[in-house]
Amino acid sequence: xxxxxxxxxxxxxxxxxxxxxxxxxxxxxxxxxxxxxxxxxxxxxxxxxxxxxxxxxxxxxxxxxxxxxxxxxxxxxxxxxxxxxxxxxxxxxxxxxxxxxxxxxxxxxxxxxxxxxxxxxxxxxxxxxxxxxxxxxxxxxxxxxxxxxxxxxxxxxxxxxxxxxxxxxxxxxxxxxxxxxxxxxxxxxxxxxxxxxxxxx
Numbered sequence: 430x431x432x433x434x435x436x437x438x439x440x441x442x443x444x445x446x447x448x449x450x451x452x453x454x455x456x457x458x459x460x461x462x463x464x465x466x467x468x469x470x471x472x473x474x475x476x477x478x479x480x481x482x483x484x485x486x487x488x489x490x491x492x493x494x495x496x497x498x499x500x501x502x503x504x505x506x507x508x509x510x511x512x513x514x515x516x517x518x519x520x521x522x523x524x525x526x527x528x529x530x531x532x533x534x535x536x537x538x539x540x541x542x543x544x545x546x547x548x549x550x551x552x553x554x555x556x557x558x559x560x561x562x563x564x565x566x567x568x569x570x571x572x573x574x575x576x577x578x579x580x581x582x583x584x585x586x587x588x589x590x591x592x593x594x595x596x597x598x599x600x601x602x603x604x605x606x607x608x609x610x611x612x613x614x615x616x617x618x619x620x621x622x623x624x625x626x627x628x629x630x
Contacts, residue, residue: 430486430499438481438499442506445480446586449507450514453590456578457518457528465578468587469571472555476562476570483507483586483615484555487622504615508589515593529594536583536610537603544583545613551582552621560625583614 430438452471456464475482483504490496518525536544554573561569577584592600592607600607 446507446510469574548617549621
């Protein structure tokens with residue numbers, strides 16, 4: 430990441446967010462176990478194309494000012510890419526907004542501390558999937574993604590897609606809670622991605 434220009438970094442980040450958005454699109458369209466497996470398309474695409482995903486980099490980015498700045502840029506690019514796909518999804522005749530609203534309201538009902546704690550599990554799973562993919566083993570990606578999707582562990586980029594797809598009136602009613610909960614999900618994902626380093630595994 431450190432060898433990339435700002436423009437290249439943003440391009441790879443936006444594309445990663447778009448891939449996760451497409452994965453979320455597929456999940457909402459199909460649902461269930463099959464939908465959770467289809468969601469793995471997003472993470473696998475990130476690996477195959479060498480894209481920059483927040484949860485894919487958080488566990489290996491230097492813990493210093495430059496590292497945080499780079500990771501923040503990736504996060505912004507990911508969110509933007511996911512929102513672009515959410516705008517596309519709003520054109521679909523499928524009941525995607527209703528499904529996205531269910532996800533959104535489930536996070537609101539959790540509250541900030543529960544959402545934050547559950548998101549740690551998602552970060553841990555994604556980090557394991559990253560390590561496995563780098564070792565040439567892709568099966569943990571299918572299994573890991575299915576686990577965090579079916580268990581409802583929040584993923585900050587997937588949630589950017591779901592939230593952006595939720596009807597605007599629902600977002601307005603819950604704007605403050607949404608911001609607080611989203612920040613906690615980002616922090617929880619970051620912590621989960623770094624549990625390996627914290628535990629020195």
